[in-house]
Amino acid sequence: MSEANDNIDEDAVEVLTLPLDAWHRDKGGRMVEFAGYWMPVQYEGIIAEHLWTRENAGLFDVSHMGQLLLSGEGLEAAVEAVLPIDLSTLKLGQQRYSLLLDEEGGVLDDLMVQRWPDKLYMVVNGATKWDDIGTLREALPDEVTINHLDEQALLALQGPKASAALERHAPGVSALTFMKLGHFTIAGHPATISRSGYTGEDGFEISIPAEAAAEVAGLLCGEPEVKPIGLGARDSLRLEAGLPLYGHDLGPDTSPIEAGLIFGINKRRRAEGGFPGAERIQRELAEGTARRWVGLALEGRQAAREGAEVYAGGELVGKLTSGGFSPSLNHPIATAYVASEFAAEGTAVEIDVRGKRLPARVVPMPFVPHRYHR
Amino acid sequence: MARYFTEEHEWIDVVGDLGTVGITDYAQGQLGDITFVDLPEEGASFAKGDSACVVDSVKAASDVYTPVSGTVSAVNGALSDAPELVNEDAEQGGWLFRLTLSDAAELDGLMDEAAYKDFIKGL
Numbered sequence: 227m228s229e230a231n232d233n234i235d236e237d238a239v240e241v242l243t244l245p246l247d248a249w250h251r252d253k254g255g256r257m258v259e260f261a262g263y264w265m266p267v268q269y270e271g272i273i274a275e276h277l278w279t280r281e282n283a284g285l286f287d288v289s290h291m292g293q294l295l296l297s298g299e300g301l302e303a304a305v306e307a308v309l310p311i312d313l314s315t316l317k318l319g320q321q322r323y324s325l326l327l328d329e330e331g332g333v334l335d336d337l338m339v340q341r342w343p344d345k346l347y348m349v350v351n352g353a354t355k356w357d358d359i360g361t362l363r364e365a366l367p368d369e370v371t372i373n374h375l376d377e378q379a380l381l382a383l384q385g386p387k388a389s390a391a392l393e394r395h396a397p398g399v400s401a402l403t404f405m406k407l408g409h410f411t412i413a414g415h416p417a418t419i420s421r422s423g424y425t426g427e428d429g430f431e432i433s434i435p436a437e438a439a440a441e442v443a444g445l446l447c448g449e450p451e452v453k454p455i456g457l458g459a460r461d462s463l464r465l466e467a468g469l470p471l472y473g474h475d476l477g478p479d480t481s482p483i484e485a486g487l488i489f490g491i492n493k494r495r496r497a498e499g500g501f502p503g504a505e506r507i508q509r510e511l512a513e514g515t516a517r518r519w520v521g522l523a524l525e526g527r528q529a530a531r532e533g534a535e536v537y538a539g540g541e542l543v544g545k546l547t548s549g550g551f552s553p554s555l556n557h558p559i560a561t562a563y564v565a566s567e568f569a570a571e572g573t574a575v576e577i578d579v580r581g582k583r584l585p586a587r588v589v590p591m592p593f594v595p596h597r598y599h600r
Numbered sequence: 601m602a603r604y605f606t607e608e609h610e611w612i613d614v615v616g617d618l619g620t621v622g623i624t625d626y627a628q629g630q631l632g633d634i635t636f637v638d639l640p641e642e643g644a645s646f647a648k649g650d651s652a653c654v655v656d657s658v659k660a661a662s663d664v665y666t667p668v669s670g671t672v673s674a675v676n677g678a679l680s681d682a683p684e685l686v687n688e689d690a691e692q693g694g695w696l697f698r699l700t701l702s703d704a705a706e707l708d709g710l711m712d713e714a715a716y717k718d719f720i721k722g723l
Contacts, residue, residue, distance in 0.1 A: 227608045227610055227623050227627050227655070227663060227664050271632055272632050272658040272659060273633040273658060458632065458659050526636075527635060527636040527656075527683070528638060528656060529656050531660075531661060550659070551635040551636070551656065551658050553658065558635075580638075
């Protein structure tokens with residue numbers, strides 16, 4: 227028996243540990259290599275953890291992600307030259323999704339930007355954080371300081387009962403709405419909390435000092451609504467939520483317009499340009515793209531995985547970028563880039579899995595409705 | 601009846617020239633929740649080490665290799681409706697397929713239960 231397809235990073239030279247490493251092991255987490263770190267893939271089982279998060283609240287350790295704090299003279303203009311964001315509309319205490327693009331409009335990373343007093347805080351993907359810092363350092367003037375907050379841990383508390391559980395430790399947090407943030411304290415430790423996440427559920431992302439991570443994780447998991455959840459369920463939850471995963475659904479060979487991420491490029495910037503790759507983005511906005519990122523629902527129970535080819539009437543029309551079994555829907559789902567003429571909702575296609583053609587159809591995303599607290 | 605194990609975490613029970621194949625309890629634990637089993641066709645012939653079956657978990661698809669050469673004589677149809685049987689009872693009720701062995705001498709290269717237990721201790 228062998229695993230034919232998994233997401234473990236096999237190129238990692240030295241596997242590093244994160245602040246909650248011992249805590250995860252103590253809680254029974256099965257640790258795997260991911261983005262250069264030991265991370266828990268599951269505790270009691272992916273399906274149970276997935277459904278628990280949809281019905282209660284799950285605590286995810288996302289401390290492998292990069293937390294950056296940018297400050298300095300000319301910060302606004304300098305950041306707008308690098309990201310397609312409209313900072314004039316990003317008010318204090320707000321967070322927005324943005325994209326780091328290359329000169330050809332390919333995606334180098336997707337990220338979150340928060341407005342802090344006189345500063346911008348960013349959360350970037352773990353596997354790309356060092357490259358991102360290099361890209362930003364090169365593109366930003368010397369007056370702008372990039373502070374990598376590598377002494378901060380990041381927790382995500384996700385699910386319909388997240389707000390009730392967190393409110394007991396960070397009073398006032400339940401007043402935040404989706405994509406808003408504030409500075410709180412938990413058990414005396416400073417905590418920057420945004421109402422956001424990557425599961426499609428209501429929830430929070432909590433930045434705390436590394437030395438407080440185990441105490442805070444313990445307090446939250448002491449609440450009856452909260453259980454620790456591994457990377458396995460994080461992936462199945464974000465797939466059901468129709469959210470793209472960098473390195474799989476997004477990369478330098480994909481444009482944000484193909485991926486349907488127009489909302490990640492603010493309106494004023496679409497019109498004005500002036501960011502890396504703007505020419506391609508504006509052309510694709512005007513003319514459309516040859517392929518599009520779509521959701522697929524499969525019949526039966528056999529899943530199709532990343533890399534599987536998509537066929538329509540015998541013609542190769544696309545390739546899967548994510549795929550797996552949906553615990554909430556109880557059937558397999560997938561995402562793929564397909565030629566635009568096959569991207570319409572309801573289009574029947576076939577997915578090649580080891581020589582067998584599995585019937586599927588194009589369905590709207592998210593597969594499971596978002597339940598953000600707006 | 602004798603039970604043999606492979607380093608790829610399959611087990612095979614042999615009675616006469618008939619073998620019953622499954623994955624070990626250790627293997628199902630590593631895979632996690634099993635959502636689908638792609639069983640072989642009855643009558644299909646496989647050489648030792650061929651992929652005869654695919655077990656899908658939430659996380660991944662995994663090949664199951666035949667421990668010895670042979671022809672598939674039966675498959676565990678119960679897994680079509682209840683693939684989770686492999687999680688619940690990997691080494692009995694969650695068996696995958698039966699083979700008519702074509703070369704019983706191939707069994708000599710496999711581990712017995714004590715050897716397999718030592719083997720997984722080292723993983």
